[in-house]
Amino acid sequence: MVGRKQITLAAITEAFPLALAIAAYGISYGVLATQGGFTFGQTVAMSMFVFSGSAQLVTAGMMAGSASAISILAAVLLLNLRNLLYGAALANTVSLAGKWRFALAFGVSDEPFVLASAREQKHGPDPFYFAIVFVCFYLSWVFASLAGALLGAQVDPLTWGLDFVFPVTFTALLVPSLKGRPAMATALAAVGICLLFHYSGFREELIMIAAGMLAPLAGLMAGGRKSDGQ
Known part of the structure; x- marks a missing residue:
């Protein structure tokens, strides 16, 4: 112990x-x-x-x-x-x-x-x-x-x-x-969302909130597809 x-x-x-x-x-x-x-x-x-x-x-x-x-x-x-x-x-x-x-x-x-x-x-x-x-x-x-x-x-x-x-x-x-498809999908989605919102002129705090709420959905989708494929 x-x-x-x-x-x-x-x-x-x-x-x-x-x-x-x-x-x-x-x-x-x-x-x-x-x-x-x-x-x-x-x-x-x-x-x-x-x-x-x-x-x-x-x-x-x-x-x-x-x-x-x-x-x-x-x-x-x-x-x-x-x-x-x-x-x-x-x-x-x-x-x-x-x-x-x-x-x-x-x-x-x-x-x-x-x-x-x-x-x-x-x-x-x-x-x-x-x-x-x-x-x-x-x-x-x-x-x-x-x-x-x-x-x-x-x-x-x-x-x-x-x-x-x-x-x-x-x-x-x-x-x-960053191990596995869900984690990678979440990270890539977060990067994409941040870039999209940044170049669309949104404030930084709103970008963080949007990425935090939307990016995990990509991870859930990737995890669901992996489960369906097993």
């Missing part, structure tokens, strides 16, 4: 490289949020209580553009619908945490989901591993946001290439999971 020390070491080792990338992304969020009119306290508090990079950046961008509260809330809710799927997929892992399951549910996001899913496939559900991974990403995100908020107008994220960290990190997470 693997002890908690070994699990902790494995979780930190596997989360650390991605946590560094997320830290760079967090700095970018902190800078953009303060430049967009957020106070230092608001910027950091949002990272502490929301803990969703994409939602936070969309909120900061839409508020800077004087969007209404209803439109911001709708965009954030639609953008984070994927977390419902993450939660369902990690139900076995989170449920084993007992009274701590609600705390772990707060940590269900992109990077922790990928690492916890890979761990579950190899070793079975492991809520302790997931908790360590969640804490690593949470601390990285909050402190990076704080650093970005402190830097404020002194840093231009575009000059330093911090805006490039997000897609690179997600590409690194995505590529190893």
Whole structure:
């Protein structure tokens, strides 16, 4: 039986490289949020209580553009619908945490989901591993946001290439999971939808929502055809 020390070491080792990338992304969020009119306290508090990079950046961008509260809330809710799927997929892992399951549910996001899913496939559900991974990403995100908020107008994220960290990190997470026709079909459909909507002039947050809702349908269709052919 693997002890908690070994699990902790494995979780930190596997989360650390991605946590560094997320830290760079967090700095970018902190800078953009303060430049967009957020106070230092608001910027950091949002990272502490929301803990969703994409939602936070969309909120900061839409508020800077004087969007209404209803439109911001709708965009954030639609953008984070994927977390419902993450939660369902990690139900076995989170449920084993007992009274701590609600705390772990707060940590269900992109990077922790990928690492916890890979761990579950190899070793079975492991809520302790997931908790360590969640804490690593949470601390990285909050402190990076704080650093970005402190830097404020002194840093231009575009000059330093911090805006490039997000897609690179997600590409690194995505590529190893592209196994089988459904996964490949979903990825290709997402690329096609993003390009189509981008060149049609849609806003970025709407492109992400459309791709997130429509691309999985291609995966379902590919999976259904594979089942019919067996």
